[in-house]
Amino acid sequence: MSTFLWIALSLFVISAVFLFFFVKSGESEEEEPAPLPRIALTASMLALIVTATLAGFMLIPMGAMFIAQRFVEFQTDISSIVFIGAIVVIYSLIFDHLLHMVIQRVVRFHSIHHVLFNIVRFFIFLGIASFVSLSTKVSIWIAVVLTVLFIIIDMGDRIFSKKEQPHT
Numbered sequence: 001m002s003t004f005l006w007i008a009l010s011l012f013v014i015s016a017v018f019l020f021f022f023v024k025s026g027e028s029e030e031e032e033p034a035p036l037p038r039i040a041l042t043a044s045m046l047a048l049i050v051t052a053t054l055a056g057f058m059l060i061p062m063g064a065m066f067i068a069q070r071f072v073e074f075q076t077d078i079s080s081i082v083f084i085g086a087i088v089v090i091y092s093l094i095f096d097h098l099l100h101m102v103i104q105r106v107v108r109f110h111s112i113h114h115v116l117f118n119i120v121r122f123f124i125f126l127g128i129a130s131f132v133s134l135s136t137k138v139s140i141w142i143a144v145v146l147t148v149l150f151i152i153i154d155m156g157d158r159i160f161s162k163k164e165q166p167h168t
Contacts, residue, residue, distance in 0.1 A: 007082060008055050016047035057093070061085035064149050068141040080132045087128050088146060096121070096150075122147045 020043035062085040069076075100117055107113040125146040129139035 007058075007086075008051055011054060012047050012051040015050045016043050019043040019046045019050075054089070057089045058082070058085045060149070061088040061146060064145045065142060068138070068145040071145075072138055072141045074135065074138045076132075076134065076138075080134070084128060084132055084142070087131075088125070091124065091128070092150070118147055118151055121150060 020039060023039050023043055023046075062081055065081045065084060099120065103117045103120065104113050107116055122143050125143035126139055129142040130136070134142070
C-alpha cells in the first residue's frame, strides 16, 4: 500500500501548494493581508478535502481489484492495481456519463440501453485491465467485478434519487 500512500501524499502536497497560491492571490489590495500561517492552514485543509475525496474514489476500484484477486489467484504488484484504479476513476468521472447519454440517445428503449451500456462498460474495463498486461482470465474477472460494482452504484443512485424527489 505504500504506492497508494505516496500518490495520496504527493496529491496533497501539490494541491496544498496550488491552493496556497490561489488563496494568496485572491486577497484584495485594500484589505490587510492575512497572516501566512492562516493562509497555509486554509490551503492545507482544502488540500486535505481534495485528497480525501480522490483517495475515496481510488479505494473503490482498488477494492474491486482485491475482490477479483480473491476469486482468481493472481499475483500483481500494487502499482498496477493503483494504475487501473486511477484509470477507472478518470473514466468514471469524465467519460461514463457521456457514454451513457450517447447510448441513451441512440437506443430509445429504457431497459435495452441499460443492458447495452453495461456491456460497453464491461468491454472498457476489460480493455483497461488488458492494457496493464494482465492475463485474459484476470482481466475478465476484474472487468466483471468492476461492472457489477458500477451496476450496484447505478441502482443505488436510481433508488435514492427517486426517494429525494418531492411528490407534486
